[in-house]
Amino acid sequence: GAVVSQHPSWVICKSGTSVKIECRSLDFQATTMFWYRQFPKQSLMLMATSNEGSKATYEQGVEKDKFLINHASLTLSTLTVTSAHPEDSSFYICSARLGTSGSLNTQYFGPGTRLTVL
Amino acid sequence: AQSVTQLDSQVPVFEEAPVELRCNYSSSVSVYLFWYVQYPNQGLQLLLKYLSGSTLVKGINGFEAEFNKSQTSFHLRKPSVHISDTAEYFCAVSTTLYGKLTFGQGTILTVHP
Numbered sequence A: 001g002a003v004v005s006q007h008p009s010w011v012i013c014k015s016g017t018s019v020k021i022e023c024r025s026l027d028f029q030a031t032t033m034f035w036y037r038q039f040p041k042q043s044l045m046l047m048a049t050s051n052e053g054s055k056a057t058y059e060q061g062v063e064k065d066k067f068l069i070n071h072a073s074l075t076l077s078t079l080t081v082t083s084a085h086p087e088d089s090s091f092y093i094c095s096a097r098l099g100t101s102g103s104l105n106t107q108y109f110g111p112g113t114r115l116t117v118l
Numbered sequence B: 001a002q003s004v005t006q007l008d009s010q011v012p013v014f015e016e017a018p019v020e021l022r023c024n025y026s027s028s029v030s031v032y033l034f035w036y037v038q039y040p041n042q043g044l045q046l047l048l049k050y051l052s053g054s055t056l057v058k059g060i061n062g063f064e065a066e067f068n069k070s071q072t073s074f075h076l077r078k079p080s081v082h083i084s085d086t087a088e089y090f091c092a093v094s095t096t097l098y099g100k101l102t103f104g105q106g107t108i109l110t111v112h113p
Helices: none
Strands: A004-007 A010-013 A019-025 A032-038 A044-051 A067-073 A076-081 A090-097 A107-109 A113-117 B003-006 B010-014 B019-021 B023-026 B031-038 B044-050 B056-058 B064-068 B073-078 B087-095 B101-103 B107-112
Touching: A004 A090, A010 A019, A019 A032, A019 A090, A019 A113, A032 A067, A032 A076, A044 A067, A044 B101, A076 A090, A107 B044, B003 B087, B003 B101, B010 B019, B019 B107, B023 B031, B023 B087, B031 B064, B031 B073, B044 B056, B044 B064, B044 B073, B073 B087
Parallel strands: A010 A113, B010 B107
Antiparallel strands: A004 A019, A019 A076, A032 A044, A032 A090, A067 A076, A090 A107, A090 A113, B003 B023, B019 B073, B023 B073, B031 B044, B031 B087, B056 B064, B064 B073, B087 B101, B087 B107
């Protein structure tokens, strides 16, 4: 149980284009999804917290107009990198959480999406 | 705010040897503690978690961790490692209220034959 998928797993795009990444909880409903980015040989940095039906909460320093997050249902959240530039190249990982109390407050991670902007 | 420090960036060990990956945290409120493993080019897989109760937590793949509140530590241990345990391990903490995870810098465990 608690499987999270991401699509695509790998994407290459030209500078200036937009890229959409999907995150799905396959066997549970996630009240909250999180988006992280990970640079090579570094830890995960939280970008934003996404709650179903409401606006995402962005971490300090993350441009909300550049990284658009939509959490339209309890099983799907999308991250759109708008007008991508080479410095946006990174490994983007999402996670999903069942709830906030006790054992529900555990994040399950997707396999990640590697974005390369040329 | 909370923070996590993983004291070793790389830990090389021989197969079948015991291993301990160290993790210390800082927080002014109650926390939940987690260990995740990341294999190359993959997402994170939950190894184990401490939410409450017994301070010794057993996880998958023979790993265990002990929560020490007085030392604010949550070290990960395995009595005998395998080549397949080679991966990067992340310690993480979340507050009981908001659930945002804060990760340590990661420890690369390399198991040599």
